[in-house]
Amino acid sequence: MTPDWAFEREHWRRGAFRVAGVDEAGRGAWAGPVTVAAVILPGLALEYPFRDSKQLTAAQRERYAAQVKEVALTWAVEHAWPDEIDRLNILGATHAAAARALARLAPAPQALITDYLKLRTPLPLTAPARADALSYTVAAASLLAKTERDRLMTELEAEYPGYGFAAHKGYGAPAHRAALEQLGVTPQHRRTFAPIARLLAQDGSGRLFGAASSEGLEEN
Known part of the structure; x- marks a missing residue:
């Protein structure tokens, strides 16, 4: 067109x-x-x-x-x-x-x-x-x-390594979902969007980027 x-x-x-x-x-x-x-x-x-x-x-x-x-x-x-x-x-x-x-x-x-x-x-x-x-x-x-x-x-991507922002541009790609599960939510995530809100609700720690998870994930 x-x-x-x-x-x-x-x-x-x-x-x-x-x-x-x-x-x-x-x-x-x-x-x-x-x-x-x-x-x-x-x-x-x-x-x-x-x-x-x-x-x-x-x-x-x-x-x-x-x-x-x-x-x-x-x-x-x-x-x-x-x-x-x-x-x-x-x-x-x-x-x-x-x-x-x-x-x-x-x-x-x-x-x-x-x-x-x-x-x-x-x-x-x-x-x-x-x-x-x-x-x-x-x-x-x-x-x-x-x-x-x-x-x-x-x-x-440089500020938040590991999320793949340069590749998927913040959309809900499988690699993005996997990074969120492993690394947590960054200040650049939209917390009122359902996938992010669900992830935050699953973990009382808030699963914030840079914070160690209950499995002992190293800080970034």
């Missing part, structure tokens, strides 16, 4: 020429932030290689994300970290990060397109499903959100 400008043109016809695409990465992960990007592309209806980040290789995502930053009229990326996610819930935290990203755009957007994210906003909003595969601006936002979050998760 190739993105086009159909949703943007609907806003252009109504006089809103600065249309921001908004997309997130990491919403379903067990650890790390949910990352939201907002992008306004020049309203020139050019063809770009931008695609839904899930359809691309890591190398393609990096290359196209760099191109987004070069051609965008303005862009911003914001994160909601696990403490905010646990406090607001994942949807509330995603909305909060999106609001922060949109507030940083200069010039400010006149309309929004999101990937089915029903933001509370006074701006005209189009929120179709799979917008990251249908809209150039949302595809551009998906590239920035995905590459920035992947970079952060790779950095967390």
